[in-house]
Amino acid sequence: MATVKNWQIGREMAYPYPETRPQRQFAAVFDLNKCIGCQTCTMACKTTWTVGKGQEYMQWNNVECKPYGGYPMGWDVRLLEKLGPQPWEGSRFAGKTIFEAAPTGERVLGFTPEELDWSYSNAGEDEAAGTLDKGAYETMPEHKLWFFYLPRICNHCTYPACLAACPRQAIYKRPEDGIVVVDQSRCRGYRECVKACPYEKVLYNPVLRISQKCIGCYPAVEQGIQPRCVTTCIGKIRLMGFLSKPEEAKADRPMDFLVHLRKVALPLYPQFGLEPNVYYIPPVSVRREFLRQLFGPGVDHAIETYLKGKDDPELLGMLHLFGDTKEIIESFRTFPASGEAAGYDKKGREIVRVPVKEPDYLRPFYDAARQVYRHNIS
Amino acid sequence: MRTRKLFVTITAVALTMAPVIVLAQQKGLTVPFVKTVIPVDPGWTGWKTAPALEVLLGPQVIAQPWALTPSITRLTMKAVHNGTWIAFRLSWKDATKNAVMYTDTFRDAVAIMVPVAKEADITMGAAGKRVLILHWKADWQEDIDKTFQDVAQLYPNAWADWYPFAPGEPPYDITAWTNPEARRYLTGWVVGNPRSQPAKRTAVEEQIAEGFGTLTTSERQSAAGKGVYADGEWSVVIARPFITGDPNDPSWAPGQTVPVSFAVWDGAKGEIGSRKGISTWVPFRLARSGR
Numbered sequence: 001m002a003t004v005k006n007w008q009i010g011r012e013m014a015y016p017y018p019e020t021r022p023q024r025q026f027a028a029v030f031d032l033n034k035c036i037g038c039q040t041c042t043m044a045c046k047t048t049w050t051v052g053k054g055q056e057y058m059q060w061n062n063v064e065c066k067p068y069g070g071y072p073m074g075w076d077v078r079l080l081e082k083l084g085p086q087p088w089e090g091s092r093f094a095g096k097t098i099f100e101a102a103p104t105g106e107r108v109l110g111f112t113p114e115e116l117d118w119s120y121s122n123a124g125e126d127e128a129a130g131t132l133d134k135g136a137y138e139t140m141p142e143h144k145l146w147f148f149y150l151p152r153i154c155n156h157c158t159y160p161a162c163l164a165a166c167p168r169q170a171i172y173k174r175p176e177d178g179i180v181v182v183d184q185s186r187c188r189g190y191r192e193c194v195k196a197c198p199y200e201k202v203l204y205n206p207v208l209r210i211s212q213k214c215i216g217c218y219p220a221v222e223q224g225i226q227p228r229c230v231t232t233c234i235g236k237i238r239l240m241g242f243l244s245k246p247e248e249a250k251a252d253r254p255m256d257f258l259v260h261l262r263k264v265a266l267p268l269y270p271q272f273g274l275e276p277n278v279y280y281i282p283p284v285s286v287r288r289e290f291l292r293q294l295f296g297p298g299v300d301h302a303i304e305t306y307l308k309g310k311d312d313p314e315l316l317g318m319l320h321l322f323g324d325t326k327e328i329i330e331s332f333r334t335f336p337a338s339g340e341a342a343g344y345d346k347k348g349r350e351i352v353r354v355p356v357k358e359p360d361y362l363r364p365f366y367d368a369a370r371q372v373y374r375h376n377i378s
Numbered sequence: 379m380r381t382r383k384l385f386v387t388i389t390a391v392a393l394t395m396a397p398v399i400v401l402a403q404q405k406g407l408t409v410p411f412v413k414t415v416i417p418v419d420p421g422w423t424g425w426k427t428a429p430a431l432e433v434l435l436g437p438q439v440i441a442q443p444w445a446l447t448p449s450i451t452r453l454t455m456k457a458v459h460n461g462t463w464i465a466f467r468l469s470w471k472d473a474t475k476n477a478v479m480y481t482d483t484f485r486d487a488v489a490i491m492v493p494v495a496k497e498a499d500i501t502m503g504a505a506g507k508r509v510l511i512l513h514w515k516a517d518w519q520e521d522i523d524k525t526f527q528d529v530a531q532l533y534p535n536a537w538a539d540w541y542p543f544a545p546g547e548p549p550y551d552i553t554a555w556t557n558p559e560a561r562r563y564l565t566g567w568v569v570g571n572p573r574s575q576p577a578k579r580t581a582v583e584e585q586i587a588e589g590f591g592t593l594t595t596s597e598r599q600s601a602a603g604k605g606v607y608a609d610g611e612w613s614v615v616i617a618r619p620f621i622t623g624d625p626n627d628p629s630w631a632p633g634q635t636v637p638v639s640f641a642v643w644d645g646a647k648g649e650i651g652s653r654k655g656i657s658t659w660v661p662f663r664l665a666r667s668g669r
Contacts, residue, residue: 051541051542051563052541052563052565053528053529053550053552053563053564054529056529056536056538057481104446105439105442105443105444106442106443107443112482113481113482114482115480115481115482115483118481165443167441167442167443167590167591167651167652168592168651169591184565184566184569184571185566185569185570185571187571188573188593189479189573189650190651191481191650192443192651194481204479205566206479206480206481206527206532207527207528207529207532207552207564207574208565208566208567208571208573208574209479209517209566209573210571210574212565
């Protein structure tokens with residue numbers, strides 16, 4: 001075991017391989033306040049990548065409904081149960097990661113889902129946590145009664161557990177973009193990766209008898225195009241980009257800005273120790289205790305910052321660039337004077353410009369030219 | 379030196395465990411010469427008179443993940459050669475036949491390891507100390523005995539309306555997917571992974587290795603094999619010509635003594651890859667070819 005630095009848990013940790021970060025790291029931010037669970041991302045991914053034999057059950061991208069949903073069923077609570085209570089001390093994780101909690105002779109603490117666990121990807125959909133008492137009323141921003149959608153893809157972790165667990169090194173992290181892939185010629189279907197990945201995002205193909213996973217749409221990413229699940233999102237909740245190390249963060253890089261500077265986007269289960277690279281803007285209406293379990297101790301700051309977004313032109317501008325171009329936004333700028341935000345490609349070419357606030361048009365109640373009455377709507 | 383160090387490590391680990399599985403030096407076996415074609419069949423009458431050896435299998439606790447308490451600890455082994463081919467008959471008790479790999483099940487298997495290099499390490503070889511590994515797999519045997527385990531075989535009640543570019547009609551038998559547009563969705567098949575090939579010629583994969591994690595399918599596949607499960611017991615024959623012209627042929631020939639070691643996997647216990655029961659080296663005295 002080597003000792004590596006994991007900024008998400010604020011400390012060093014044990015990992016089977018030494019720290020080797022890619023030249024660039026694939027990352028994405030999903031705004032959970034905007035996800036409506038329409039599964040367009042799931043279908044985009046499905047029709048692009050998992051229409052082959054043995055992939056019938058596979059969803060490299062899935063959207064589950066928390067608190068009760070999970071694909072596979074109970075993937076997270078079952079691992080949390082195995083780990084037992086693990087404490088945070090402020091922003092430092094004082095408990096054990098899944099590498100540190102590995103049983104004797106194993107590299108990772110994990111479990112293999114049963115086949116039927118994969119069969120209920122919409123279980124718990126739209127089921128609220130708890131019941132509403134008589135006379136109850138809604139509170140803001142945190143609701144007494146809540147549920148939310150959690151869209152999930154492979155986190156293309158800095159310290160992937162799948163890669164750590166593979167005894168044949170058939171899984172590798174691409175040095176050029178940090179995307180984690182399973183070598184389809186080297187894999188022998190041992191499923192150590194399926195067992196090890198705490199997010200259960202490596203899936204076994206029983207026809208081809210090898211394991212497969214989300215490839216971060218690398219053929220698109222190589223051409224400067226964001227992944228399918230990002231570009232097809234009708235709610236514009238997603239943005240893909242590249243993330244720097246915290247000490248190298250630049251304010252004009254979308255991922256750096258959201259993750260490292262404003263800290264509105266948080267990793268999923270950072271306490272597992274993988275340094276996952278899909279970041280979530282937590283849903284403001286959900287019970288904080290639950291969110292802290294999912295996203296760590298940064299939840300309160302993230303929600304506070306997000307709610308103040310209307311007074312933060314840069315954050316507001318950045319959030320408006322979600323889902324407005326299929327190209328990867330390498331850097332962005334906001335123009336408070338004109339109320340616009342713009343995104344730029346690798347060469348600094350402007351690829352998208354959007355109004356942060358749509359202009360108001362006030363039209364007369366009666367349009368004499370067309371002889372119609374109009375209602376003004378927002 | 380390296381082998382001895384490892385042996386000490388194994389012994390040390392073994393002593394800390396209960397029940398202690400003894401990894402003592404195995405007795406050797408004299409492999410008789412038979413003046414006949416050896417059928418690839420565990421039921422061949424010639425096996426009745428072949429000498430047998432009990433091989434003990436212990437835990438694999440060198441490479442992670444370990445198998446601290448392997449399911450199968452005893453293997454009955456016979457071997458004969460006819461001057462050109464050497465054949466092994468391996469049998470062991472196993473309460474369940476596991477030949478289908480769903481997402482959460484594993485298959486039974488057995489493997490033979492022979493050094494290619496002059497020196498050999500029990501650690502599936504080492505850098506510069508190559509080994510030959512002949513790996514029989516119950517799921518490959520099932521593919522050959524019945525038919526390739528396609529979706530229709532694995533999940534008889536499953537239904538798919540459509541696969542892109544797939545020829546034919548539901549359930550779209552995979553063996554008919556000869557057009558490249560359809561096959562591009564079958565990654566393992568397209569890149570030549572032996573596991574994913576619908577048409578399997580043999581249930582034994584011939585491989586080479588230079589240490590744990592380096593197992594590589596040989597370019598030339600010369601091994602034959604057949605496994606039969608009956609009355610709670612697997613009986614598997616693995617056969618290979620001594621010399622095939624492959625640079626990875628072991629330096630074995632009639633009249634010589636070569637070390638051979640064995641591994642067994644019990645699918646029902648989730649054993650796969652490094653989770654297996656392993657033997658130490660067993661000396662094989664190959665009888666001279668007679669007339």
